[in-house]
Amino acid sequence: MTHFVLVAGSWLGAWAWDEVAAELRAAGDDAHPLTLSGLAEKQGVPAGLETHVRDVVDEVGRLGLRDVVLVGHSYSGIPVALAAERIGDRLRRMVLVDANVPVDGESFLSGWPSGPVREAIAAHDGFWPPLAADDFAGQGLTDEQIRRIVDGATPHPGATLVEAAAVQGSPADLPTTYVKCLLDGDEPMPAVAPLLAGDRWELVRMDTGHWPMFSRPRELARILRESAAGR
Template sequence: MLAAGAWLGAWAWDEVTAELRAAGHDAHPLTLSGLAERQGVPAGLETHVQDVVTEVERLDLRDVVLVGHSYAGIPVGLAAERIGDRLGRVVFVDANVPVDGETFLSGWPSEEVRRSIEEHGGFWPPLPRGEFAGQELTDQQIDLLLSRATPHPGASLTEPAVLQGKLVELPATYVKCLLDGEEPMPAVNELLRSGRWELVRMNTGHWPMFSRPRELARILAAAGS
């Protein structure tokens, strides 16, 4: 099951899911509440966690690989704790990870984001076009991303994560996209130092589902094997 980051819906995984299905894998992209075809609905972090858990249970998935990109790493990581023995592995794609008591906006200068959320009725609008430069995206890919992006529910970014166990004990792979910075964020580095998590590097930008869908699909397939 695949969940994309801020502003994106299930559509962002179209090329990756096509690759996975062509290789014989089931793939279930998920749109989180308040985004894409579900846009306009206020949603906090717990809503997004329940989106993932509910869909796993509805589809009766077993040995499932949960994939969270960017922001979605937080609700996906929390959902991975809750689905018990249904979980096969969790994959964080250049993602934030849940830290107990902290929010998506914790740990980095986020006053501008908070102000933007307040000014836009509780939603975080997509970034301007220039912010997508240098991430190995073509002009056409940036056009697609911006034409289909929707404002992100601000409450999901300001609601603190509540961990029920130790994230490091989950079977996990972290995919670091090097054009978005060579080193993972400190919370991720701490988890990687345990030796329990696998680190995979991709020489691309923060949106590999657009820039390197075939390579990303191979990584996800390997994580599930």
């Protein structure tokens, strides 16, 4: 049995992994979707980036997990990778799904034209408002899947997006599968490229959009299981 801790990206909670978790459990594995502080059922809990890192580390400790696979999607690649450093030999592998990666001294909003996001955070009491339905066009999602995301999304704590990461080691040293969703761009973001050049990272491509837990849950679950098994 493999223990998966599943962390979704901005605006989403543990609920986003319902279908993937069901597939993993049906195959005999252990799935623990995690909602980060300030989101979904944890709305109202103050959160910065360090809070989200602790959320992941504490979940692994609370459950007493060893040989764990940490899965981070989109924004959550940053706290997941920082947590992976901290759990040490409890980690089997990290899987980053179309995800950001931490760069020491930089934030989620560093390195790209993030002015509109910063303005939105300032205009919404420190929270990044969820996307509208039209923003999900071209991402391989059905109308029903888009409605599910939009209806379940909650504002994302802005502090987690602007606080700089403090990287202790190098993510390149962690055994990692990076899943690139091709409808969201052919190549991983620039910060990922040097990590993939090392011998501990592998690249897997999915012919779908940025939210494969909704658009291709069965395929994503298979990739997670194969990554955990080293295939």
